[in-house]
Amino acid sequence: MNEEQRLDTELVKPSLEKSAEKDYSQYFQTVYTAPSLKEAKKRGKEEITYHNDFEIDERFQGMGKGRKFYIRTYGCQMNEHDTEVMAGIFAGLGYEPTDTVEDANVILLNTCAIRENAENKVFGELGHLKPLKQRNPDILIGVCGCMSQEESVVNKILKTYDQVDMIFGTHNIHRLPHILHEAYLSKEMVIEVWSKEGDIIENLPKVRHGNIKAWVNIMYGCDKFCTYCIVPYTRGKERSRRPEDIIQEVRHLASQGYKEVTLLGQNVNAYGKDFEDNDYRFGDLMDDLRKIDIPRIRFTTSHPRDFDDHLIEVLAKGGNLVDHIHLPVQSGSSDTLKIMARKYTREHYLELVRKIRVAIPNVTLTTDIIVGFPNETDEQFEETITLYKEVGFDIAYTYIYSPREGTPAAKMVDNIPMEVKKERLQRLNKLVNDMSAEAMKPYxxxxxxxxxxxxxxxxxxxxxxxxxxxxxxxxxxxxxxxxxxxxxxxxxxxxxxxxxxxxxxxxxxxxxx
Incomplete structure (x- = not known):
């Protein structure tokens, strides 16, 4: 069995009739395997396979001639980078980009699942696109990205949004030419959502936004399983790219005149943990990239648990490694952190900050914080306030807790009244604003x-x-x-x-x- 045949056998891709009356429950074992914490925690045994053989099939050449595509991106930098890859594939098929849905022949919504508000925006946009589809039935409308990996989302689209022509997941981007081909031919909805993990495809084309700053994926997925987070289910297990491929990509960007590269991963400082010999980690990669003639190198996002002493030592060398670190803490309470399954304590986080500041005295730290997590008491929230002051963050991105279906936290009783959540967020944001203004004054x-x-x-x-x-x-x-x-x-x-x-x-x- 060749590679293409093997992939096709693992593909989950029925074509379903777009009928609101139809019972879709019979399809979900074939369309999608629902997220399961128990099953997901068994991940990691399958071997990671690297591919350098991506190419557009001859039968799809010219598919986009005279056609235009539009991609609306929601969410994080990883989604932005996925959009660059899809734009590269569209360009390879002969499509041209457009800035308006009215001018597009293919419309893709590249979605984010991390908060309920992000999902609501996508469903709202699908509603706005329905009249456009009614006026021009030849338009293809697709939903991709993290929301597509959720069974409940697929179910809702099937029942409610019959204007959608295709749904594909985060592991299926390289299959875009095949998905488009089938969507053009089929009068039914085309669905490709793989739960399969372990593949890394290196030579995907990209159309980058601008020529000054660039995103570079160094790894995919996350194995942390924070109780509130859907990412391990939508992005899969941690898979690191080979260092030589990353270094080559950054060198190429430097030769093209890019001035800044941001290394991306759901948890960048877990890089290399999945390598068999486990002797090349994120600090080693940063030390190698430090020698490339490009002015600035950043990374996001890091997890405090994996921020080791060697990485701190390398970052302290400076040069093109910038002295800004985004280090999400989420809560200042050890008890809340335990319920979140963050696997570190308040004391561990503060000790890590101390080590970083000793090694990099001028470092700027920013963070993420969730307020109103289930069972968070007033005292535990106060611990977040005091930690924020003690660390002296420049900026924080703050959020009210939003339960995500399929995560352990969604099964907890959301017992903090919304008015309490909003009051806590208001207090935290005032502190964030005040400290940001103070941090700016010395400039x-x-x-x-x-x-x-x-x-x-x-x-x-x-x-x-x-x-x-x-x-x-x-x-x-x-x-x-x-x-x-x-x-x-x-x-x-x-x-x-x-x-x-x-x-x-x-x-x-x-x-x-």
Whole structure:
């Protein structure tokens, strides 16, 4: 059996009639295996297979001639990067991009499942697309990304949104040409959702957004199983790319003139744990990437449990490794962290922060925090407040707990009243705002190095860019400096951004070899 035949035998792809009256329960063993914590925790035994043989079948060449595609992306940087890959495949098929759904022949919603609000936005958008489909039945509408990996979502689309032509999951992106082909031929909904894990496909095409900053996946999936998180079910087990493939990609980006690379993974500092010899980890990768002639290298997102001493030692070398670390804590209470299954305590987190600050004195730390988790007491919330002050975060991304179907936390009693959740979030956000404003004040009068990304979203006469510490800076300068590193003297410090005066282009980009 060849590779294509093997993959096809593992493919889950029935065509289902689009009828709201039909009982779909009989299909779900073939359409999708429901998320199961018990089964998912058995993962890891299957071998990871690397593929470098992606190519577009001759029979699909020219499929997109005279056609346009539109992709709306929801969620994290990983979804953004998946969209770049799908755009690359569309381009290989001959499609052209468009910025409006009205002008598109294929519309894809690349979805996020991490919070209920994200899912509601997708269902709302599907409702808005129905009249468009009625006016032009030849348009193909597809749902992909993390929501597609949820049985309840597939069920809801089948019953309610008959304007959808195709559903495919996070493991099926490389199958896009086949899915489109079948959707054009079939009068029924085409569904491809694999629960299979373990494959990494290296040579997928990409159409990157811009030529200044780039995303680079270093691994896929997550094995942490935090009780509130759907990601291990939608993205699968942890799978690390081979270091030589990552290094080659970053070198290629450097040769193309990119100034900044962000390494992506659901848990980047678990990189390499799945390698058989287990002697090459995230710190080793960062040490190798540090030697590439590219001005800035970032990473997201990291888990405190896997942030080891070797990684800290490498990051302390500086150079093109920026001194900004996003380190999600989620709660300041050890009891809440235990219920969340974060597998570290408040004390462990604070000790990790201490080690980082000793090694990198000028480090900037940002975080994620959830309020109103089941059983969170007033005292436990206060522990989050005190931890935030003690660490001295520059910024936090804060959320009210939202139960996700299929996760252990969804079975817990959501016993915190919404008015209490909102009051806690309001208190936390005030602290976040106040401390962000304080963290900005010392920048006034200093000169910072900014990577210019383009015009400000609020004022086309003003340019904007980010410092190494990920601070947004607005300033007036010639358009010719877009894409370059420049020196800016800060004249005003605001809560979330800085204003400054253009001094000049950085003569030599700093890279430690």
């Amino acid at each position: 006034k009068g200093t000169i910072v190095e900014v990577l210019v990304e383009g015009e400000s979203k609020k004022n086309s006469k003003v340019l904007a860019g980010y410092t190494e510490k990920n601070k947004l800076v607005n300033f007036k300068a010639p358009q010719s400096v877009v894409g370059k590193l420049v020196n800016i003297k800060i004249t005003e410090a605001k809560t979330w951004s800085l204003d400054g005066e253009f001094i000049g282009v950085v003569e030599k980009e700093k890279v430690m070899l």
